Amino acid sequence: MLAFVLRRLVQSLLVMFFVALLAFSMFRFLGDPIAQMVGQDTSLQERERLRVELGLNDPVPVQFARYVAGVLKGEFGISYRIGRPVDELIAERLPATLELSFVAALFALLAGIPMGVYTGLYPDRWLSKVLLSLSLMGIALPTFLIGILLILIFGVNLGLLPTFGRGEVVHIGFWSTGFLTISGLKSLIMPAITLGMFQLALIMRLVRSEMLEVLRTDFIKFARARGLSNRAVYFGHALKNTLVPVITITGLQIGSIIAFAIITESVFQWPGMGLLFIQAIQFVDIPVMSTYLILIAFFFVVINLTVDLLYYAVDPRLRVHGGAGGK
Amino acid sequence: MNGMENNVAAPVADTAPALLEVRSLRVEFPTRRGTLVAVDDVSFSLRAGEILGVVGESGAGKSMTGTAIIGLLEPPGRIAGGEILLEGRRIDNLDYERMRRIRGKEIGAIFQDPLTSLNPLYTVGRQLVETIRTHLTMTEAQARRHALDMLKEVGIPAAEERIDHYPHQFSGGMRQRVVIALALCAGPKLVIADEPTTALDVSIQAQIITLLKRLCRDHGTAVMLVTHDMGVIAEAADRVAVMYAGRLVEIGPAQAVIRDAHHPYTRGLMGSIPTIGRDVERLEQIDGSMPRLDAIPPGCAFNPRCRQRFGRCEREKPSLIGQGDRAVACWLHEQGEGAS
Structure with a gap:
């Protein structure tokens, strides 16, 4: 190990x-x-x-x-554009991007998994069909369009949510958080939905197809023959067996969420790393760009490592080597 | 229903009330090209503690009958006629939730492939405890003790340790023992064993059959043993029912049927078993193959392959005709003359 x-x-x-x-x-x-x-x-x-x-x-x-x-040596260079150390710049922007990505991923998982389970269990109900059609839209619509539509409806027409920025933030040590103020939370809603929409649709469709697959297996039939309740069969036995592919995809997608926050951050003028990177490209700010890319690579690597470790937690067949007899 | 065939009840020799009674069961699968009849007018009964072997080729409807009894036919398959009674109560028309409480508690099931019957992500102990606590009022600790007893009873060595192992750490035969423990753990009166040995090595098959026989005798559990292996029937079954193309063609005490089969199809099945000590050039075989469900010939479904067919076989479907504790669906036996 x-x-x-x-x-x-x-x-x-x-x-x-x-x-x-x-x-x-x-x-x-x-x-x-x-x-x-x-x-x-x-x-x-x-x-x-x-x-x-x-x-x-x-x-x-x-x-x-x-x-x-x-x-x-821990020196990432000085930004050509701003003239300050790159690590300082990134550290300032990192919390904004991570908080946005975290909320977007949470939204995608918390909505995507139940929707996937529902559409997998009841493929013939009308709600399943509606959800599936909507998920196609979630996959097909470009992120910036969803963002702009949301801004138009909830920001401009209804005036419910702020259209740009992070709102008020609270500084805790080096970390700045928008979770603790009302305006910070309100500002999070639209960017998080925009960023998470594609992942939500993807996770939902993945969970659905895995559920359909698992529900056909012998051990589900045997679980029914043992008289287990539907809840135990669906959630205890079926859902858990769909988790390995879901974890894989979710892991990869969280990396993408962080990396592709660039577009959402541009649409909502979210003061995160993505916006910093876009500005750096326009200015050929090599130290900022290099450091950003290395950081993104670092996130991917950490997430993939976590995913591999999660496999071990979920699937005992990987955990135990050998054992007695058997195929 | 085809009225004229319903007057024949399965023969029950004893006066003991039947544990399970299947009357004129019909299972249909609606498809785009018409309705397929997978089980057609099947009637039989099972007494408490009895082992009934159900034999036939693949697709003869034997597994389908078992699946219909536990109420787990996969849609669009459905019970289109007949009744299933457990201790005199009808169970074929119960809703899902009420049938669920019968499954595992009163009717256990054993499936063909022990390698895929267990959930790979949970320990066998957890799967046992879960089943026990679904049906019996027990605390976690009591259920675990009961699970341990079950594992010991089905002959899992070092059960105290093995109870916390995952299915992949068991061999095929051991896994089938676990599956048997799972089927029996809530004390059902009837177990439906669908090809329980087919996926196992020959040497393991005998062990599993012996185990199943012993457990059912000890617990007084009746078994509906679905198999295509006449050897298993000879070894384990008290009575045997032979199915062909969705219909029951012969039923009777296992030894009697094996020794002196009445239906030409059953005789063909017996002829195809190799016997040690009997010196034959080559085994008898039945010409042709069983018809597909969408191409069952009119009259007796077996007639195109039967060497003794005559005019009536091609026109009229024979029903089971009882003769003491035996019954056969064949026009050759209509007036009860002996086998020709």
């Missing part, structure tokens, strides 16, 4: 290293950061001096090595 975790950790570091390498080599094609940093009338000599200062004239591998060495 420990060996497994350690092996996965080493793999994870490798993954992150290659993500950084890839990101770094791509940034060369984004344009010249100096052009964004200086005014029209800066002389060529001045530009050249700045370029040498930032090390932009060195070959890419050298720049990359310098960046990695910095990262290993």
